[in-house]
Amino acid sequence: MKSKLLALFLLCCGPFVHAQIPTNGLLYNFKFDGTPTSEAGTNTFTSNSTISYTSNRFGNANRAIAKVYGQLISTNLTNLPTVNESRSVSVWIKPSEVNADNIIFTYGTGSGTQIYGASFNPTTVYNFTYSSNVSASSTMQVNGWKHVVVTYNTTNSQSSIYINGVLVNQGNIGLNTFATNFYLGSLLNNPTSSHFSGAYDDMLIYNRALTAAEVTLIYNDGIPPANVTVAEYNFNNTYNNINGNTPFSSNAGTSFVADRNGNAASALNIVNSGSTASIPNLPYGNAARTISFWAKVNTMQSPYNMTFSYGQSSTSNACGGSFRDNRVEFFGFANNTFGSSTNTVNTWYYFTYVYDGTNAKIYKNGQLLSTAQLQWNTLNNNDIFKLGIGVGGEVSFNGAIDDLKVYNYALQDTQISNLYNYNSLTAPQLPIVNTITKKPAAINATLYAELNGNGSAITSVVVKYGTISNALTSQQNAISISGNYFGAIINGLLENTIYYYKLEITNAEGTTTTTTDSFTTGTKQTIGEYSFDATYASLAANQPFVSNAGTGFTSDRNGNANAALNLTNGNTLAQITGLPIDGSTRTVSLWVKYNAVPNGAYPFSYGGILTDMAFACVNYSNALDFVSFSNGFSVPQTVPANEWNHFVFTYDGTTVRIYRNGTLIGSNAFNLFTAFDDNTFYLGSFTGSGTFNGAIDDLKIYNYPITAAEVTGLYVNNSLTNQNFENQSSLRVYPNPAQDVITIEGQYPIQMVEVSTLQGQLVLTSNQNQIDVSGLDSGMYIIKTVDAERNVFVNKVIVK
Incomplete structure (x- = not known):
């Protein structure tokens, strides 16, 4: 049973190495084998009429583009060398007529050195711009194929012309090519001016000047067959290949089962029946090849469990594979090799068979098992490729096969490992x-x-x-x-x-x-605290705000002289170590009084000037806003002049909250990434831009978000604790609810009373202990009381 053969992953760089075209700097490869699309599949020539095809220089039908008079064939090749960059264009041409001027190709724009192209007349070939050209003597005959290569080397401004692999002339031209629309056989987009009629084949475009040796190689050997995947089948509930054609045969012994990953109906199961497909372009003779697939057996048969085969059943004229409990075989028919390896039932293995024209290699699960020098001459048997059958028709396989791939070149070890690990020749391009x-x-x-x-x-x-x-x-x-x-x-x-x-x-x-x-993580702490009691420095007597012509001191909200920072159409800044930046939690608390109704005034700001990289407060006549640069949110608020207001901004890592006079007035979700700006904290400006006309007091900055109760404490007592809120033992506010007059009684005389809405709007002020609320709308209000001993009380009352 030495005739058992297997389907194979054809491999790379086999006997065609001597004919390999230069790939260094190769931008575009157009073979024109029945298609106007490049080999990479990324660029396609289009035409103002149907593109037709003719025989190439080897006589193969429909393997060259046929161009006629008046036809405009072009494409936009975005990577074309422009300006004075080096370049090479190699193409086979066969003119059907030879006129006084025949354009081979052009690209660029139609003036001076901004166009680049090649042309010919009956006796001369040109590499030209509108300003200069290099010419070479060459007799151009109707219906005769010629290989033309023009190159340009930017280092010496030298143009070279090769005809049929031979350098025929060199000279200097000036290039300043613009635009990348590439035209075949016409002067840019004019299909009738200096046109070319005839055939084009095998065009190569490089971003460098080819050497004479490279041009000769291209001419002598042409373009060898590319390394390609001849066939690929994933058997995901289909007998077809991944392109939806060339199916394997179905019969009573074939079905679909779960693959190695447990995916249902994703592998081909064959129970001693085999399955065949007619696959064109299989590697024959001693051509290089690779066959790769996953396989498992349901029962281990002896002496063979044939996985694949193709060719003919005569010595060295086949190619196939098999495995048994203690080895994996690679067959050429009566001229075989094997690698020792233990194999068990119901276990998936990845087999790869490689032949490079001399060496036959067997891989299992990405690892090389064996190598042997063998002379094979695989003969074509109507392109029939068999799974689960020997080349002579021997049927001895009961198992499953998956992810079959056949290549026309010998894969390298790394590629085989990648196939095993990733089902791809290349490792995934992970982040x-x-x-x-x-x-x-x-x-x-x-x-x-x-x-x-x-x-x-x-x-x-x-x-x-x-x-x-x-x-x-x-x-x-x-x-x-x-x-x-x-x-x-x-x-x-x-x-x-x-x-x-x-x-x-x-x-x-x-x-x-x-x-x-x-x-x-660190510790929750106060980052900075400033009372502005006749000093620009913090309570720790450091990190002072800058004194300038626009700064000074004024009375605070309690009437204490020189106890608040005054900004007269000015601003200031301080370097405060440890300002909360990035997405860290924070709180900024301060008292603000405007000398005039604000219209875009910034009480404070810090951070950067990119989206969500700032942390700032801005006040308008009818709104209080949070700003993070190019983002933020606005809360409708009326902020009158000459009135002290307490503002608190907190961020807990997800949400910004704004408080006014102890009451939450707005919130919004944010991902803040506040930038570090040398620990600079600004008062009265947005990161140094703009001015402020008013007073600021009791600035406090924390590296954590304070609670609503702590906000109230700051508003009432200028402290995070709030001992006097609703403290009825030392202050009484009655009646509650009230309709006309509210009476306030405390241990000490009343100095100031403020009545505000829950939104922070001040509606009444007094220095008496009886307040007429009859003119207020029904609802709940906040009454803030300051007595003669500077005790501050906050009470909630309902007005009917």
Whole structure:
């Protein structure tokens, strides 16, 4: 039974190596074998009439483009060399007529040195621009094939002309080519001016000047058969190949079963019946080849379990494969080789058979089992390729086959390994991680990743994290900040805790997972606190705001002289170490009074000037806004002049909240990535731009989001604690609900009373202990009371 043969993955770089065309700098390869499309499938010539084909220089039908008078054939080749870049154009031509001027090709624009092309007349070939040309003597005959190559070398401005592989002249021309529309046989887009009629074949375009040896190689050997996949079958519930044709035969012994990954009906099952297909262009003679596939047996038969075969059943005239319990065989018919290997029933194996014209190699699961020097001369048997049958018709296979591939060249070890691991000749182009930057804060952390999609768009970036390095059970999606620069804000963390993390970055070809790293969170703390009691410095007597012509001090909200910062159409800044940046949590609290109704005034700001990289407050006559640069949200608010208001802005890693006079007035979700600006914090401007006319007091900055109760505490007591809110033991407000007059009684005389809506709008002020509320709309109001001892009380009352 030595005649058993197998289907094969044809392989690379076999006996045609001597005829390999130069590929270095090859931009476009048009064979014109019945198609106007390049070999890469990326560019196609179009025409103002139907493109037809004729025989090539070897007499093969429909293997060359036929061009006639008045026909415009062109395409846009975006990678064409332009300006004065080096280039080469190689093409076979057969003119059907020879006139006084016959354009072979042109591209560029129609003036001076901006056009580049080649042409001929009965005695001369030209490489030209409108300003200069190089010519070479050559007799051009009707219906005779000639190989023409023109090159240009930018280093010496030298143009070279080759005819039939021979250099016939060189000279200097000036080039400044523009535009990339490439025309066959016409002067740019004029199909009747200096036109060419005849045939074109095998055109190559390079981004460098070919050498004389390379031109000769192309001429003598032509374009060898490319390394191609002859056939590919995935057997996903179909007998056809992946192009939907050339089916394997179905019979009573064939069906579809689950593949190696458990996918139903995704492998071909053959029960001692075999299956055949007629596959054109199989490698014959001693041509290089590779056959690759997955296989398993349902029962281990002896002496063979034939997986594939093709050729004829005579010595060395076949090609096939088989395996048994202790070996894998590669057959040429009576001239065979094998590799020892243990194989078991119901186990999928990946077999690859390679022949390079001399050496026959057997691979299993991506690893080389054996190599033998064999002289084979595989003969064509009507292109019949068999699965589960020997070349002589021997049937001895009960099992399944999947992902069959046949190549016309000998695959390399790396390619075979890739097929085994990825079902692809090349390893997937997974995302590349350039840098990862970690920015932990007190109760959250920001991670930045600079990534490279490696030829594909990045579709997702996921951060897996946790407090145990091998149990990263939590996750957070990162978002694109700019291009392939991603950021993730991880919230809900504990203070002073080590967290472990890794990133999973996915593109169309797969996922890259980083190694596990860690960061440690910090402590919640006050970053900066300023009372502005006749000083620009913080309460810690450092990091002062800058004094300038527009700054000074004025009375605070309680009437204390020189106890608030005054800005007279000016602004100021301070360097405050540890400002919350990136996506870290934060709070900014301050009191604000405008000398005039605001219209785009910035009480504070810091950060950068790109989207979501700033943290700022801006006030208009009818709105209070949060701004993160090119993003933000607005809360309708009336802010009168000469009235103190308490503003608090918090960010918890997901949501920005705005409070006015102790009341939440607006919120919105954000992914903030506040930029570091040398720890610069601005008052009265947006990162240094603009001025402010008013007063600011009691600025407080925290690296965490304070609670609503703490906001109230700051509003009432200028402290995070709020001991006097609704403190009825020292202050009484009655009746409640009220309809006409509210009476306020306390231990000390009343100094100031303010009545505000829940939205923070001030509606009444008084220094008496009885307040007439009869003119107010029904609803709930906030009454803020300051007594003679500077005690502050806040009460909620209902007005009927």
